[in-house]
């Protein structure tokens with residue numbers, strides 16, 4: 001049995017309580033008016049470290065035995081997991097090595113470094129970064145804390161689902177950003193455990209949607225990693241995937257894909273209508289509604305997963321909205 005159950009998510013919540021924020025679930029009047037149903041935003045943009053990843057990383061670090069924790073921790077990351085792990089490691093009094101590819105934006109690299117982690121930039125993909133992790137585990141005995149395919153990570157991210165179910169037990173549809181699937185698997189397991197009739201839909205960018213392609217193929221497949229506005233959604237799911245592939249296959253009702261223009265619209269909407277600075281990956285749920293890729297028929301919640309976007313990049317996207325400059329077509 002590879003699935004993470006509600007009970008493990010409840011235990012995760014007890015373990016991380018007081019160390020991560022219980023983020024607000026706020027109603028969006030503009031999206032509610034537009035969709036004709038109540039729409040709520042779960043603001044993980046307000047989470048400390050700027051994304052939900054602190055939930056899983058904190059749960060994973062606290063779940064390790066002392067000896068494994070003391071050896072030092074290592075991970076591959078598109079940025080936000082590294083930042084979260086660096087924070088959780090610091091809180092636990094141990095060191096973290098974070099391996100990132102050259103595709104990770106500079107603001108994210110700097111944030112990880114500022115938290116005292118040892119940063120290694122390797123290659124041009126998450127797979128390249130993961131190879132360095134494997135080497136450090138093998139040669140230096142560090143303890144790997146993977147970004148998504150790990151029971152304690154999935155359970156930690158799932159605490160978001162528990163909070164949504166408690167705050168809005170009437171929800172019928174929940175939209176979740178989807179990359180490696182730790183977030184979607186955990187949130188769907190928690191929600192479907194608590195509210196059996198709820199629908200959970202994953203949202204990815206069309207450029208390099210590894211979980212989507214894997215679900216279509218019926219097994220984990222490799223997908224070329226491409227530059228995207230939703231940089232936190234980049235990377236593969238691992239050909240040796242243990243948990244998240246099966247959980248996403250069994251628990252997600254649908255997966256939808258977005259163009260870069262649609263993601264940019266989501267970022268603009270979040271800023272102009274909701275007053276939130278949201279990174280591309282965090283804006284995909286909003287973007288899916290705006291683009292009409294999902295049509296809710298009842299109360300809806302959207303996981304707005306993070307805010308860590310480079311400031312200049314954000315301004316450029318907002319400004320482009322005024323002139324309606326097309327952001328499509330290649331690198332942005």
Ligand SMILES: *Cc1c(COP(=O)(O)O)cnc(C)c1O
Nearest residue numbers: 080179180181182183281305306
């Ligand atoms: C990591 C991340 C995701 C995707 O989470 P997975 O567990 O890899 O699917 C979504 N949004 C943000 C902001 C992230 O940092």
